[in-house]
Amino acid sequence: MPLHPFHGIEPRGLMAVLRSPLFEGRFGRMFRNLPPFLPSNEALDALARQMVEPEPQPGQDDTTGDNPDIPAGFTYFGQFVDHDLTFDPTSQLQRDNDPEALVDFRTPRFDLDSVYGRGPDDQPFLYGDDGVHLLIGKNKVGEEDLPRNGKGRALLGDARNDENLIVSGLALGLLKYHNRVVDTPPLATLPAEKRFDEGRRIVRWHYQWAVVHDFLSRLVGNEVIENILRPVSFKVPAGPEAKAINTLQVVLKFFHFSKRAFMPVEFSVGAYRFGHSMVRGEYELNDQVVDIPIFAKPPEEDLRGFRERPPGHVIQWARFFKFVESRLDIQPSRKIDTKLAFGLSILPEAVAKEIHALAERDLKRGKALGLPSGQAIARAMGIPEDLILRGARLRPLPDKLLEAFGEDTPLFFYVLKEAEVLSQGRKLGPVGGRIVAEVLIGLLSADPASYLAIQPTWRPKAGEFGAPRDGEFTVADLLRFARVTIG
């Protein structure tokens, strides 16, 4: 399979997971014993049509679908995290030799290879002459942008981070954060190789901290995180009395792997696609660029990517994340519910070929991968019947659709519906939240270079690399330290 730079293209090895229950490769399953849920394509088409918000009309703002608890920037931070996890850093030769990723694959990691690629020795075109700084580009009017080749294609570890102008802005923020970290004492005076390696470690650990404590905590709530990332203590002899040592232990109930961690399809094809419902129809980037659709039919201006940042499209990040120093209003994300923005039903060809409606793609991919129904997974998790959504709780789905599906619904739809019914669309529900939290924390602990694997009690330190207080570091702190435009 040729490598495609787009978020919408099926990753290497995804379909191979279907064939064998003993399969061990890049993708795998959390709930191997449950039967696939295989509704008719007509039923899925009809469900997908129900999942689209009306086309936005000029001057009409539908704020009822907004989520006051999660600022809009986290939608794209979530997309960035997806790219980081699903990025395939193996070389083209390895991909050709092992198209199904059964042998040659790296386990999914939050290691920012989507930014660093395979490093300055293997991919020097991403780096400055010193092999320490990442290249930053400029558009034709001199505003900062991702570095690009003559055709406007971004030079990035993972080209999918150029899919829209918001995620590409975040990728630029990460490049700039790295460059500032390596310019900060004591790193600034280290020999080049050490300076790069240490800079990359610091960037990764701070980013990983923000993934768990800023992003995931908003999505699932701290109780779920604390149930997985548990404080434990043990005693060591220290002089006349034993001393208690406090550390953290990761306890996973449903995501099990032995030698190598893998990407579960229940996460990548089901639960983690919740982010598609958080996308707003329109955004404000700055004072001048307002109410611009995420995707529109040409020639209307939109936020599509894979091109140089248009002049004037600089992002004021205080419109996307909470910055205490700014008075700008933050745009909220949309609720995690069963409605997706209209723009996601008319995806451009560069983002998705043939099927241009994202909900339809999500539902059909779930069927193609033989995912169990949401209800079957809820039962396998031991969720009590009064929290499992069926019948009346799935309304206002039309009766015809309820009949077509029976008591069960696709996992993707289920995760959105339970968030809508049980959490008012403000965060994920019991099934979606548990899958997302176990996989994110499980993969982090399985990554041999993560802070959780190397030094589980590590915390960001006040005043260092953007952390305002001990144990506090958010996406906004990262962007502030990176010196992007805040507004």
Ligand code: HEM
């Ligand atoms: C404007 C924003 C976005 C667009 C246009 C978009 C588009 C797409 C498309 C076309 C696919 C492939 C569907 C298929 O054929 O299976 C996809 C897959 C996926 N999306 Fe998104 N997406 C967006 C944002 C997000 C966000 C915010 C998240 C999560 C927070 C997310 C998570 C995923 C995941 C997990 C997959 C499957 C794995 C992968 O291929 O990376 N996406 N998206």
